[in-house]
Amino acid sequence: MSASVQDLETPALLVDLDRLERNLDRMAAYTAGHGLALRPHVKTHKSPWLAGQQLRRGAAGLTCATPREAEVMSAAGDNLLLAYPPIGTRKLERLMALPAPVRLTVALDSAAAVEPLAAAAALHDREVGVYIEVDVGMHRVGVCSTAEAIALARLVRARPPLAYAGIAFYPGHIRARGSEQAPLIEQLGAALAQLLAELDRTGLAPPVVSGGSTPTAWHAHEIDGLTEVRPGTYVFNDRATAELGACAWDDCALTVLATVVSTAVPGQAVVDAGTKALGREPLPGAPGQGFGVLLDRPEVTVARMSEEHGILDLHATVWKPEVGERVRIIPNHVCIAVHLADAVHGVRESAVETEWPVAARGR
């Protein structure tokens, strides 16, 4: 393909391929350099092509959240983690129907999740690795005590073809800026050390200790005992990640290309990317800061939105946009912008080099 960005209809997702490759290389080098297994979460890109790029750079496997993601990613890699409790007959059926070469691991936090999974695995004669999910402070999923983790690990051990494969956690609550992050990472490390010591004492030393979000991934080497990280956002990054200082602004690889469709109301311009393209995702900790920022004009944010309208606040800029003019918006939360799109366009400068579908976005 040799199309130009100017020929694309808007809204459209653009990925700067140079930035993407730099992001992929950097995380691969970081994890390799620290002897950490990288199992990137595909929820961010939902693309088997991009998963292939991660695996070619040394990723040990892939992380998925839904059966659909696992099905689509089985074309890219055969070591898949479902980092989500596999609850419900249909979901178990789909997991068991994954191609035979797939080595499947799931993360769970209840006996109620273990029993049907064990039955399904036995019925299909399929070994399934199990991570015990532990809550390290986000209070979303995960057992809240070492005793519960031990009980669950023992239950899994008693239910072949399930295999106790390790523990998993998601430190999504650690979103501090810069130096404020250090004590939180230290606290996480201390809690983890205590858990690991007790597991060790009970003969349940986990083969894998799996953690990590994009903001904490770069601190993974500071956490003793961690063996695997599962960042997703790092491939593209986004405004929230840059605002946190977990990437530089010019590491933001994905933008939403949009067209100014109205300047009728003074003090603002309306673009054709609203909640149905960007998602209504506030900046964590800064809900009044809008829903995205212009790549080339950081003084302009998407201040309000309707479903198909993004309203650019022009009060802080000398720029006078005209109807038909195009802008590139760095979304607050890139995983949602991708989930809302059919396809992503890979660009270098103004050339559209490639396009890939967001293949795993359905159910």
Added chain:
Amino acid sequence: MSASVQDLETPALLVDLDRLERNLDRMAAYTAGHGLALRPHVKTHKSPWLAGQQLRRGAAGLTCATPREAEVMSAAGDNLLLAYPPIGTRKLERLMALPAPVRLTVALDSAAAVEPLAAAAALHDREVGVYIEVDVGMHRVGVCSTAEAIALARLVRARPPLAYAGIAFYPGHIRARGSEQAPLIEQLGAALAQLLAELDRTGLAPPVVSGGSTPTAWHAHEIDGLTEVRPGTYVFNDRATAELGACAWDDCALTVLATVVSTAVPGQAVVDAGTKALGREPLPGAPGQGFGVLLDRPEVTVARMSEEHGILDLHATVWKPEVGERVRIIPNHVCIAVHLADAVHGVRESAVETEWPVAARGR
């Protein structure tokens, strides 16, 4: 089909067909009873089947926001309004390529929108009706003065095959509860009366005066001069509409079926519908009230979310959900929940009677 709701994988969108039919009938009867043309906005359902149900009940035409919606809806009806400025070469090409029987109208608010549209229409020898979009207080799109409206209407008149077809506005800012709405409707009526009088004086009396959101649609008969309404949400309704009092709770026809996947963290239960199924849409005017409410347990809301996790706050309920249990969530904003889904299941009681794709959701 004779499937049961229990056989559906979650998350899944369910539409109670009895409620849907009642909602369709009620708006059809209201508009017919008051001599108003009903041109429902398809953005809510994005389904040509549902558009057909609206047209069979007397809808005069359909309202779309995107070229994709117009293309898909051209299979259901041949009187289409694009209630969105048609900016950009590709969008104009797609609009001009709509099947010949389609009578196309567009709403716009700038001379910059008129000129390329006129050129495209002339090139394709296609008459295109134009509504002049006016801002009645929402401050999104729309000209802000009568002088601008007059100038634009004149410009359109001077550019055949464009045809000046009327004025349009969207009173999305009127979201008051109950009796607080009356003065706002009155104010809107007064502003409109003044505009219509001036247009009349200048020989630009609009053939159509098109307005209406779902909350204001039921007041359309109180607004002198209004000839057409474009509600979308009324087909399904949602938590925001019910909280406003613009529908009864048992008019909420669409729910998101979800499964409890974790109860590990005390005081909450996690279901498999998060921002990628519900959208992160706060209740207008009540941002702390969560993102949806359980159909059968109004004391339980979706208090927090991750992409695939909805966190039910259990503090106000005696209910003790178990892993595997299913719930039905009334989303805050139904248009977004539909936009996030591939398909919708039509149900009566526990039987799944039909399923339709969200055909017009792409770009």
